[in-house]
Amino acid sequence: MxxxxxxxxxxxxxxxxxxxxxxxxxxxxxxxxxxxxxxxxxxxxxxxxxxxxxxxxxxxxxxxxxxxxxxxxxxxxxxxxxxxxxxxxxxxxxxxxxxxxxxxxxxxxxxxxxxxxxxxxxxxxxxxxxxxxxxxxxxxxxxxxxxxxxxxxxxxxxxxxxxxxxxxxxSAPVEPDRKRDEALCLGPRCGRCVQTCPVDAVGHFERDWKTCNTQRSPHGFHALADHLGRIIDEPDPEVKKQMLRSKDQFYIWQSMLRGAGVVTGCRRCQDVCPVGSDYTRLADALDEIPEANAAKSARLTAYAQAEADGAPPQSYDSAKRWIGTLKEPTQG
Ligand code: SF4
Ligand code: SF4
Structure with a gap:
Protein backbone atom coordinates (compact mmCIF):
# COMPACT_ATOMS: atom_id res chain seq x y z
CA MET A 1 0.00 0.00 0.00
CA SER A 171 5.32 5.35 11.75
CA ALA A 172 3.59 8.71 12.01
CA PRO A 173 6.53 11.04 12.70
CA VAL A 174 5.36 12.50 16.02
CA GLU A 175 7.18 13.43 19.21
CA PRO A 176 7.23 10.51 21.70
CA ASP A 177 6.58 10.96 25.42
CA ARG A 178 9.19 10.38 28.12
CA LYS A 179 8.91 7.73 30.78
CA ARG A 180 8.80 8.67 34.47
CA ASP A 181 11.88 8.10 36.61
CA GLU A 182 10.25 7.87 40.06
CA ALA A 183 8.19 4.86 41.13
CA LEU A 184 4.49 5.46 41.74
CA CYS A 185 4.31 2.23 43.76
CA LEU A 186 4.52 2.72 47.53
CA GLY A 187 6.35 -0.60 47.93
CA PRO A 188 6.14 -3.12 50.81
CA ARG A 189 5.12 -0.46 53.35
CA CYS A 190 1.84 -0.48 51.42
CA GLY A 191 1.79 -4.08 50.13
CA ARG A 192 -1.98 -4.14 49.67
CA CYS A 193 -1.64 -6.07 46.39
CA VAL A 194 0.36 -8.75 48.25
CA GLN A 195 -2.19 -8.88 51.07
CA THR A 196 -5.22 -9.20 48.81
CA CYS A 197 -4.13 -11.85 46.32
CA PRO A 198 -6.38 -14.89 46.88
CA VAL A 199 -3.71 -17.35 45.67
CA ASP A 200 -0.65 -15.58 47.11
CA ALA A 201 0.85 -14.98 43.66
CA VAL A 202 2.36 -11.52 44.34
CA GLY A 203 5.95 -11.24 45.53
CA HIS A 204 8.51 -8.46 45.81
CA PHE A 205 8.01 -6.83 42.40
CA GLU A 206 7.16 -10.15 40.76
CA ARG A 207 4.08 -12.26 40.08
CA ASP A 208 3.68 -16.02 39.77
CA TRP A 209 1.73 -15.71 36.52
CA LYS A 210 0.86 -19.40 36.24
CA THR A 211 -0.83 -19.34 39.65
CA CYS A 212 -2.41 -15.95 38.96
CA ASN A 213 -3.91 -17.21 35.69
CA THR A 214 -6.13 -19.65 37.61
CA GLN A 215 -7.99 -16.55 38.91
CA ARG A 216 -7.20 -13.94 36.26
CA SER A 217 -8.63 -16.24 33.56
CA PRO A 218 -10.76 -18.69 35.57
CA HIS A 219 -12.55 -20.15 32.55
CA GLY A 220 -9.63 -19.87 30.13
CA PHE A 221 -7.99 -22.49 27.93
CA HIS A 222 -6.40 -24.30 30.89
CA ALA A 223 -9.86 -24.68 32.49
CA LEU A 224 -11.36 -25.98 29.24
CA ALA A 225 -8.53 -28.52 28.77
CA ASP A 226 -8.87 -29.73 32.40
CA HIS A 227 -12.65 -29.99 32.12
CA LEU A 228 -12.58 -31.95 28.85
CA GLY A 229 -9.83 -34.19 30.27
CA ARG A 230 -12.01 -35.02 33.29
CA ILE A 231 -14.96 -35.87 31.00
CA ILE A 232 -12.79 -38.15 28.83
CA ASP A 233 -11.39 -39.92 31.93
CA GLU A 234 -14.82 -40.47 33.55
CA PRO A 235 -15.77 -44.17 33.08
CA ASP A 236 -19.47 -43.88 34.05
CA PRO A 237 -21.56 -42.73 31.02
CA GLU A 238 -24.26 -41.21 33.26
CA VAL A 239 -21.74 -39.12 35.21
CA LYS A 240 -20.13 -38.15 31.90
CA LYS A 241 -23.49 -36.84 30.70
CA GLN A 242 -24.01 -34.88 33.92
CA MET A 243 -20.58 -33.32 33.49
CA LEU A 244 -21.63 -32.11 30.05
CA ARG A 245 -24.53 -30.27 31.71
CA SER A 246 -22.55 -29.08 34.74
CA LYS A 247 -22.00 -25.51 35.96
CA ASP A 248 -18.33 -25.81 34.89
CA GLN A 249 -19.38 -26.53 31.33
CA PHE A 250 -22.00 -23.75 31.44
CA TYR A 251 -19.40 -21.17 32.56
CA ILE A 252 -16.97 -22.28 29.87
CA TRP A 253 -19.69 -22.00 27.20
CA GLN A 254 -20.77 -18.55 28.46
CA SER A 255 -17.15 -17.42 28.54
CA MET A 256 -16.60 -18.57 24.96
CA LEU A 257 -19.52 -16.38 23.84
CA ARG A 258 -17.98 -13.13 25.13
CA GLY A 259 -14.58 -13.82 26.67
CA ALA A 260 -15.90 -12.91 30.15
CA GLY A 261 -13.88 -15.09 32.55
CA VAL A 262 -11.27 -15.76 29.85
CA VAL A 263 -9.79 -12.37 28.97
CA THR A 264 -11.25 -10.86 32.14
CA GLY A 265 -11.21 -12.25 35.68
CA CYS A 266 -9.65 -11.47 39.03
CA ARG A 267 -8.11 -7.99 39.32
CA ARG A 268 -8.03 -7.59 43.08
CA CYS A 269 -4.38 -6.47 43.05
CA GLN A 270 -5.44 -3.62 40.73
CA ASP A 271 -8.62 -2.77 42.65
CA VAL A 272 -7.08 -2.28 46.11
CA CYS A 273 -4.04 -0.20 45.09
CA PRO A 274 -4.32 3.17 46.87
CA VAL A 275 -2.44 5.05 44.13
CA GLY A 276 -4.62 7.03 41.71
CA SER A 277 -6.89 10.05 42.05
CA ASP A 278 -9.88 7.73 41.64
CA TYR A 279 -9.17 5.84 44.88
CA THR A 280 -11.13 8.32 47.00
CA ARG A 281 -14.27 7.04 45.27
CA LEU A 282 -13.33 3.43 46.04
CA ALA A 283 -11.90 3.50 49.54
CA ASP A 284 -15.12 2.85 51.47
CA ALA A 285 -15.65 -0.39 49.52
CA LEU A 286 -12.04 -1.54 49.29
CA ASP A 287 -10.09 -0.35 52.32
CA GLU A 288 -10.67 -3.58 54.21
CA ILE A 289 -8.76 -6.56 52.83
CA PRO A 290 -10.32 -9.81 54.06
CA GLU A 291 -7.54 -11.91 52.48
CA ALA A 292 -4.79 -10.26 54.60
CA ASN A 293 -3.01 -12.53 57.07
CA ALA A 294 0.00 -12.65 59.39
CA ALA A 295 2.16 -14.68 57.02
CA LYS A 296 1.75 -12.06 54.27
CA SER A 297 2.48 -9.27 56.78
CA ALA A 298 5.69 -11.04 57.82
CA ARG A 299 6.77 -11.32 54.20
CA LEU A 300 6.12 -7.61 53.64
CA THR A 301 8.20 -6.74 56.71
CA ALA A 302 11.06 -8.81 55.26
CA TYR A 303 10.70 -7.09 51.87
CA ALA A 304 10.79 -3.64 53.53
CA GLN A 305 13.87 -4.63 55.53
CA ALA A 306 15.64 -5.79 52.36
CA GLU A 307 14.95 -2.40 50.76
CA ALA A 308 16.08 -0.54 53.89
CA ASP A 309 19.31 -2.59 53.79
CA GLY A 310 19.87 -1.49 50.20
CA ALA A 311 19.30 -5.06 48.96
CA PRO A 312 16.19 -5.02 46.76
CA PRO A 313 15.45 -8.33 45.01
CA GLN A 314 16.75 -9.34 41.61
CA SER A 315 13.17 -8.97 40.30
CA TYR A 316 13.44 -5.24 41.07
CA ASP A 317 16.92 -4.88 39.56
CA SER A 318 15.89 -6.50 36.27
CA ALA A 319 12.74 -4.35 35.96
CA LYS A 320 14.03 -1.11 37.52
CA ARG A 321 13.70 0.73 34.22
CA TRP A 322 9.91 0.26 34.36
CA ILE A 323 9.34 0.25 38.15
CA GLY A 324 11.31 3.47 38.65
CA THR A 325 13.35 4.70 41.58
CA LEU A 326 11.76 3.52 44.81
CA LYS A 327 10.51 5.99 47.35
CA GLU A 328 12.35 6.38 50.65
CA PRO A 329 12.35 2.84 52.13
CA THR A 330 10.66 2.51 55.52
CA GLN A 331 10.10 -0.43 57.84
CA GLY A 332 6.96 -2.56 57.24
S1 SF4 B 1 -5.00 -10.83 39.37
FE1 SF4 B 1 -5.81 -11.78 41.24
S2 SF4 B 1 -4.76 -13.76 41.33
FE2 SF4 B 1 -3.60 -12.49 39.92
S3 SF4 B 1 -2.00 -11.52 41.16
FE3 SF4 B 1 -3.73 -10.11 41.07
S4 SF4 B 1 -4.92 -10.58 42.92
FE4 SF4 B 1 -3.54 -12.33 42.54
S1 SF4 C 1 -1.04 -1.85 46.20
FE1 SF4 C 1 -0.17 -0.47 44.67
S2 SF4 C 1 1.14 0.99 45.79
FE2 SF4 C 1 0.65 -0.73 47.16
S3 SF4 C 1 2.41 -2.10 46.91
FE3 SF4 C 1 0.83 -2.79 45.49
S4 SF4 C 1 1.28 -1.76 43.57
FE4 SF4 C 1 2.43 -0.71 45.16
Whole structure:
Protein backbone atom coordinates (compact mmCIF):
# COMPACT_ATOMS: atom_id res chain seq x y z
CA MET A 1 0.00 0.00 0.00
CA UNK A 2 1.51 3.29 -1.06
CA UNK A 3 0.66 6.48 0.83
CA UNK A 4 1.63 9.33 -1.46
CA UNK A 5 -0.22 12.06 0.42
CA UNK A 6 0.29 12.56 4.11
CA UNK A 7 -1.54 15.16 6.19
CA UNK A 8 0.52 17.03 8.79
CA UNK A 9 0.18 15.31 12.17
CA UNK A 10 1.51 15.76 15.70
CA UNK A 11 1.24 13.97 19.04
CA UNK A 12 -1.37 16.43 20.37
CA UNK A 13 -3.67 15.60 17.43
CA UNK A 14 -3.28 11.83 18.06
CA UNK A 15 -4.04 12.25 21.77
CA UNK A 16 -7.05 14.44 21.09
CA UNK A 17 -8.37 11.85 18.62
CA UNK A 18 -7.86 9.04 21.17
CA UNK A 19 -9.78 10.97 23.82
CA UNK A 20 -12.54 11.81 21.32
CA UNK A 21 -12.86 8.06 20.72
CA UNK A 22 -13.54 7.51 24.42
CA UNK A 23 -10.07 6.53 25.61
CA UNK A 24 -9.07 7.95 29.02
CA UNK A 25 -5.27 8.08 28.67
CA UNK A 26 -3.03 8.23 25.59
CA UNK A 27 0.77 8.11 25.56
CA UNK A 28 3.27 7.67 22.74
CA UNK A 29 6.40 5.53 23.07
CA UNK A 30 9.43 5.57 20.80
CA UNK A 31 9.61 2.21 18.95
CA UNK A 32 13.42 2.38 18.75
CA UNK A 33 13.65 2.76 22.54
CA UNK A 34 11.33 -0.25 22.98
CA UNK A 35 13.46 -2.29 20.56
CA UNK A 36 16.56 -1.40 22.58
CA UNK A 37 14.94 -2.34 25.93
CA UNK A 38 12.96 -5.60 25.65
CA UNK A 39 11.36 -6.51 29.00
CA UNK A 40 12.51 -10.11 28.57
CA UNK A 41 15.67 -10.26 26.40
CA UNK A 42 15.22 -14.06 25.98
CA UNK A 43 11.81 -13.45 24.41
CA UNK A 44 11.99 -9.95 22.95
CA UNK A 45 8.48 -8.47 22.72
CA UNK A 46 9.46 -5.57 20.53
CA UNK A 47 7.87 -3.57 17.70
CA UNK A 48 10.56 -4.70 15.23
CA UNK A 49 9.42 -8.34 15.67
CA UNK A 50 5.95 -7.32 14.52
CA UNK A 51 6.59 -4.92 11.64
CA UNK A 52 9.56 -3.83 9.55
CA UNK A 53 7.81 -0.69 8.37
CA UNK A 54 5.31 0.81 10.80
CA UNK A 55 6.68 0.50 14.33
CA UNK A 56 8.47 3.81 14.82
CA UNK A 57 5.86 4.86 17.38
CA UNK A 58 3.74 2.84 19.79
CA UNK A 59 0.58 4.71 20.79
CA UNK A 60 -0.66 3.25 24.10
CA UNK A 61 -4.36 3.66 24.93
CA UNK A 62 -5.79 3.17 28.42
CA UNK A 63 -9.47 2.93 29.33
CA UNK A 64 -10.54 2.92 32.96
CA UNK A 65 -12.65 0.21 34.51
CA UNK A 66 -16.05 1.40 35.71
CA UNK A 67 -16.04 2.41 39.37
CA UNK A 68 -19.10 0.30 40.13
CA UNK A 69 -17.38 -2.89 39.04
CA UNK A 70 -14.21 -2.09 40.95
CA UNK A 71 -16.35 -1.71 44.06
CA UNK A 72 -17.43 -5.38 43.69
CA UNK A 73 -14.86 -7.18 45.85
CA UNK A 74 -15.60 -10.84 45.03
CA UNK A 75 -12.94 -12.59 42.99
CA UNK A 76 -15.42 -14.96 41.30
CA UNK A 77 -17.90 -12.23 40.29
CA UNK A 78 -19.02 -13.03 36.75
CA UNK A 79 -20.99 -9.78 36.50
CA UNK A 80 -17.71 -7.94 36.96
CA UNK A 81 -15.97 -10.12 34.33
CA UNK A 82 -18.75 -9.31 31.86
CA UNK A 83 -18.63 -5.55 32.53
CA UNK A 84 -14.85 -5.60 32.08
CA UNK A 85 -15.22 -7.45 28.80
CA UNK A 86 -17.54 -4.68 27.54
CA UNK A 87 -14.92 -2.08 28.51
CA UNK A 88 -12.34 -4.10 26.61
CA UNK A 89 -14.58 -4.25 23.53
CA UNK A 90 -14.94 -0.44 23.60
CA UNK A 91 -11.18 -0.06 23.85
CA UNK A 92 -10.66 -2.41 20.91
CA UNK A 93 -13.19 -0.44 18.83
CA UNK A 94 -11.43 2.82 19.71
CA UNK A 95 -8.09 1.26 18.67
CA UNK A 96 -9.49 0.26 15.28
CA UNK A 97 -11.02 3.72 14.76
CA UNK A 98 -7.67 5.30 15.56
CA UNK A 99 -5.91 3.02 13.05
CA UNK A 100 -8.39 3.94 10.30
CA UNK A 101 -8.07 7.65 11.12
CA UNK A 102 -4.25 7.45 10.96
CA UNK A 103 -4.44 5.64 7.63
CA UNK A 104 -6.84 8.25 6.23
CA UNK A 105 -4.18 10.81 7.20
CA UNK A 106 -1.59 8.76 5.25
CA UNK A 107 0.08 6.76 8.04
CA UNK A 108 -0.32 2.93 8.02
CA UNK A 109 -0.97 1.52 11.49
CA UNK A 110 -1.87 -1.73 13.26
CA UNK A 111 -3.47 -2.73 16.54
CA UNK A 112 -1.68 -4.66 19.28
CA UNK A 113 -4.58 -5.95 21.38
CA UNK A 114 -4.06 -6.94 25.03
CA UNK A 115 -5.37 -10.47 24.50
CA UNK A 116 -3.33 -11.63 21.52
CA UNK A 117 -0.68 -14.06 22.75
CA UNK A 118 2.39 -14.94 20.73
CA UNK A 119 1.57 -18.28 18.96
CA UNK A 120 5.27 -19.10 18.58
CA UNK A 121 5.70 -19.47 22.33
CA UNK A 122 2.85 -21.93 22.99
CA UNK A 123 4.22 -25.43 23.58
CA UNK A 124 1.10 -27.56 24.04
CA UNK A 125 0.83 -26.95 27.80
CA UNK A 126 -2.56 -25.37 28.64
CA UNK A 127 -1.33 -24.30 32.11
CA UNK A 128 1.71 -22.52 30.68
CA UNK A 129 1.64 -18.72 30.97
CA UNK A 130 1.70 -17.26 27.47
CA UNK A 131 2.99 -13.76 26.82
CA UNK A 132 1.26 -11.17 24.66
CA UNK A 133 3.03 -10.26 21.45
CA UNK A 134 4.04 -6.90 22.95
CA UNK A 135 4.03 -6.20 26.69
CA UNK A 136 1.50 -3.39 26.90
CA UNK A 137 2.34 -2.59 30.52
CA UNK A 138 5.99 -1.99 29.63
CA UNK A 139 4.93 -0.05 26.50
CA UNK A 140 2.69 2.13 28.70
CA UNK A 141 5.63 2.97 30.95
CA UNK A 142 7.76 3.89 27.92
CA UNK A 143 4.83 6.08 26.78
CA UNK A 144 4.90 7.99 30.07
CA UNK A 145 1.55 6.71 31.37
CA UNK A 146 2.87 5.35 34.67
CA UNK A 147 5.20 2.82 36.30
CA UNK A 148 5.02 -0.85 37.33
CA UNK A 149 3.98 -1.94 40.84
CA UNK A 150 4.66 -4.88 43.17
CA UNK A 151 2.41 -7.21 41.13
CA UNK A 152 4.03 -6.08 37.85
CA UNK A 153 0.83 -4.13 37.10
CA UNK A 154 0.85 -0.70 35.43
CA UNK A 155 0.06 2.10 37.90
CA UNK A 156 -1.16 5.45 36.56
CA UNK A 157 -1.47 8.68 38.57
CA UNK A 158 -5.09 9.07 37.45
CA UNK A 159 -6.57 5.59 37.90
CA UNK A 160 -3.86 3.61 39.70
CA UNK A 161 -3.76 0.14 38.06
CA UNK A 162 -7.49 0.26 37.23
CA UNK A 163 -7.13 0.51 33.44
CA UNK A 164 -7.21 -1.78 30.42
CA UNK A 165 -4.58 -1.25 27.74
CA UNK A 166 -4.33 -1.48 23.98
CA UNK A 167 -1.71 -0.17 21.55
CA UNK A 168 -1.35 1.00 17.98
CA UNK A 169 1.92 0.82 16.06
CA UNK A 170 2.54 3.44 13.39
CA SER A 171 5.32 5.35 11.75
CA ALA A 172 3.59 8.71 12.01
CA PRO A 173 6.53 11.04 12.70
CA VAL A 174 5.36 12.50 16.02
CA GLU A 175 7.18 13.43 19.21
CA PRO A 176 7.23 10.51 21.70
CA ASP A 177 6.58 10.96 25.42
CA ARG A 178 9.19 10.38 28.12
CA LYS A 179 8.91 7.73 30.78
CA ARG A 180 8.80 8.67 34.47
CA ASP A 181 11.88 8.10 36.61
CA GLU A 182 10.25 7.87 40.06
CA ALA A 183 8.19 4.86 41.13
CA LEU A 184 4.49 5.46 41.74
CA CYS A 185 4.31 2.23 43.76
CA LEU A 186 4.52 2.72 47.53
CA GLY A 187 6.35 -0.60 47.93
CA PRO A 188 6.14 -3.12 50.81
CA ARG A 189 5.12 -0.46 53.35
CA CYS A 190 1.84 -0.48 51.42
CA GLY A 191 1.79 -4.08 50.13
CA ARG A 192 -1.98 -4.14 49.67
CA CYS A 193 -1.64 -6.07 46.39
CA VAL A 194 0.36 -8.75 48.25
CA GLN A 195 -2.19 -8.88 51.07
CA THR A 196 -5.22 -9.20 48.81
CA CYS A 197 -4.13 -11.85 46.32
CA PRO A 198 -6.38 -14.89 46.88
CA VAL A 199 -3.71 -17.35 45.67
CA ASP A 200 -0.65 -15.58 47.11
CA ALA A 201 0.85 -14.98 43.66
CA VAL A 202 2.36 -11.52 44.34
CA GLY A 203 5.95 -11.24 45.53
CA HIS A 204 8.51 -8.46 45.81
CA PHE A 205 8.01 -6.83 42.40
CA GLU A 206 7.16 -10.15 40.76
CA ARG A 207 4.08 -12.26 40.08
CA ASP A 208 3.68 -16.02 39.77
CA TRP A 209 1.73 -15.71 36.52
CA LYS A 210 0.86 -19.40 36.24
CA THR A 211 -0.83 -19.34 39.65
CA CYS A 212 -2.41 -15.95 38.96
CA ASN A 213 -3.91 -17.21 35.69
CA THR A 214 -6.13 -19.65 37.61
CA GLN A 215 -7.99 -16.55 38.91
CA ARG A 216 -7.20 -13.94 36.26
CA SER A 217 -8.63 -16.24 33.56
CA PRO A 218 -10.76 -18.69 35.57
CA HIS A 219 -12.55 -20.15 32.55
CA GLY A 220 -9.63 -19.87 30.13
CA PHE A 221 -7.99 -22.49 27.93
CA HIS A 222 -6.40 -24.30 30.89
CA ALA A 223 -9.86 -24.68 32.49
CA LEU A 224 -11.36 -25.98 29.24
CA ALA A 225 -8.53 -28.52 28.77
CA ASP A 226 -8.87 -29.73 32.40
CA HIS A 227 -12.65 -29.99 32.12
CA LEU A 228 -12.58 -31.95 28.85
CA GLY A 229 -9.83 -34.19 30.27
CA ARG A 230 -12.01 -35.02 33.29
CA ILE A 231 -14.96 -35.87 31.00
CA ILE A 232 -12.79 -38.15 28.83
CA ASP A 233 -11.39 -39.92 31.93
CA GLU A 234 -14.82 -40.47 33.55
CA PRO A 235 -15.77 -44.17 33.08
CA ASP A 236 -19.47 -43.88 34.05
CA PRO A 237 -21.56 -42.73 31.02
CA GLU A 238 -24.26 -41.21 33.26
CA VAL A 239 -21.74 -39.12 35.21
CA LYS A 240 -20.13 -38.15 31.90
CA LYS A 241 -23.49 -36.84 30.70
CA GLN A 242 -24.01 -34.88 33.92
CA MET A 243 -20.58 -33.32 33.49
CA LEU A 244 -21.63 -32.11 30.05
CA ARG A 245 -24.53 -30.27 31.71
CA SER A 246 -22.55 -29.08 34.74
CA LYS A 247 -22.00 -25.51 35.96
CA ASP A 248 -18.33 -25.81 34.89
CA GLN A 249 -19.38 -26.53 31.33
CA PHE A 250 -22.00 -23.75 31.44
CA TYR A 251 -19.40 -21.17 32.56
CA ILE A 252 -16.97 -22.28 29.87
CA TRP A 253 -19.69 -22.00 27.20
CA GLN A 254 -20.77 -18.55 28.46
CA SER A 255 -17.15 -17.42 28.54
CA MET A 256 -16.60 -18.57 24.96
CA LEU A 257 -19.52 -16.38 23.84
CA ARG A 258 -17.98 -13.13 25.13
CA GLY A 259 -14.58 -13.82 26.67
CA ALA A 260 -15.90 -12.91 30.15
CA GLY A 261 -13.88 -15.09 32.55
CA VAL A 262 -11.27 -15.76 29.85
CA VAL A 263 -9.79 -12.37 28.97
CA THR A 264 -11.25 -10.86 32.14
CA GLY A 265 -11.21 -12.25 35.68
CA CYS A 266 -9.65 -11.47 39.03
CA ARG A 267 -8.11 -7.99 39.32
CA ARG A 268 -8.03 -7.59 43.08
CA CYS A 269 -4.38 -6.47 43.05
CA GLN A 270 -5.44 -3.62 40.73
CA ASP A 271 -8.62 -2.77 42.65
CA VAL A 272 -7.08 -2.28 46.11
CA CYS A 273 -4.04 -0.20 45.09
CA PRO A 274 -4.32 3.17 46.87
CA VAL A 275 -2.44 5.05 44.13
CA GLY A 276 -4.62 7.03 41.71
CA SER A 277 -6.89 10.05 42.05
CA ASP A 278 -9.88 7.73 41.64
CA TYR A 279 -9.17 5.84 44.88
CA THR A 280 -11.13 8.32 47.00
CA ARG A 281 -14.27 7.04 45.27
CA LEU A 282 -13.33 3.43 46.04
CA ALA A 283 -11.90 3.50 49.54
CA ASP A 284 -15.12 2.85 51.47
CA ALA A 285 -15.65 -0.39 49.52
CA LEU A 286 -12.04 -1.54 49.29
CA ASP A 287 -10.09 -0.35 52.32
CA GLU A 288 -10.67 -3.58 54.21
CA ILE A 289 -8.76 -6.56 52.83
CA PRO A 290 -10.32 -9.81 54.06
CA GLU A 291 -7.54 -11.91 52.48
CA ALA A 292 -4.79 -10.26 54.60
CA ASN A 293 -3.01 -12.53 57.07
CA ALA A 294 0.00 -12.65 59.39
CA ALA A 295 2.16 -14.68 57.02
CA LYS A 296 1.75 -12.06 54.27
CA SER A 297 2.48 -9.27 56.78
CA ALA A 298 5.69 -11.04 57.82
CA ARG A 299 6.77 -11.32 54.20
CA LEU A 300 6.12 -7.61 53.64
CA THR A 301 8.20 -6.74 56.71
CA ALA A 302 11.06 -8.81 55.26
CA TYR A 303 10.70 -7.09 51.87
CA ALA A 304 10.79 -3.64 53.53
CA GLN A 305 13.87 -4.63 55.53
CA ALA A 306 15.64 -5.79 52.36
CA GLU A 307 14.95 -2.40 50.76
CA ALA A 308 16.08 -0.54 53.89
CA ASP A 309 19.31 -2.59 53.79
CA GLY A 310 19.87 -1.49 50.20
CA ALA A 311 19.30 -5.06 48.96
CA PRO A 312 16.19 -5.02 46.76
CA PRO A 313 15.45 -8.33 45.01
CA GLN A 314 16.75 -9.34 41.61
CA SER A 315 13.17 -8.97 40.30
CA TYR A 316 13.44 -5.24 41.07
CA ASP A 317 16.92 -4.88 39.56
CA SER A 318 15.89 -6.50 36.27
CA ALA A 319 12.74 -4.35 35.96
CA LYS A 320 14.03 -1.11 37.52
CA ARG A 321 13.70 0.73 34.22
CA TRP A 322 9.91 0.26 34.36
CA ILE A 323 9.34 0.25 38.15
CA GLY A 324 11.31 3.47 38.65
CA THR A 325 13.35 4.70 41.58
CA LEU A 326 11.76 3.52 44.81
CA LYS A 327 10.51 5.99 47.35
CA GLU A 328 12.35 6.38 50.65
CA PRO A 329 12.35 2.84 52.13
CA THR A 330 10.66 2.51 55.52
CA GLN A 331 10.10 -0.43 57.84
CA GLY A 332 6.96 -2.56 57.24
S1 SF4 B 1 -5.00 -10.83 39.37
FE1 SF4 B 1 -5.81 -11.78 41.24
S2 SF4 B 1 -4.76 -13.76 41.33
FE2 SF4 B 1 -3.60 -12.49 39.92
S3 SF4 B 1 -2.00 -11.52 41.16
FE3 SF4 B 1 -3.73 -10.11 41.07
S4 SF4 B 1 -4.92 -10.58 42.92
FE4 SF4 B 1 -3.54 -12.33 42.54
S1 SF4 C 1 -1.04 -1.85 46.20
FE1 SF4 C 1 0.65 -0.73 47.16
S2 SF4 C 1 2.41 -2.10 46.91
FE2 SF4 C 1 0.83 -2.79 45.49
S3 SF4 C 1 1.28 -1.76 43.57
FE3 SF4 C 1 -0.17 -0.47 44.67
S4 SF4 C 1 1.14 0.99 45.79
FE4 SF4 C 1 2.43 -0.71 45.16
Missing amino acids: SFVFQEPIDSAAIKAKGRALGVDLVGIADGAVMNAHPPNPRLPQTPDRITDHDGDRCIVLAKRYSIGTTRLPRVDERHKYYNDELTLSELESASLELVLWLEDMGYPALIIPPTHVDPWVYFGEPDQHTETILSLTHAAVEAGLGTLGMAEQLITPEYGPRVLLSAVLT
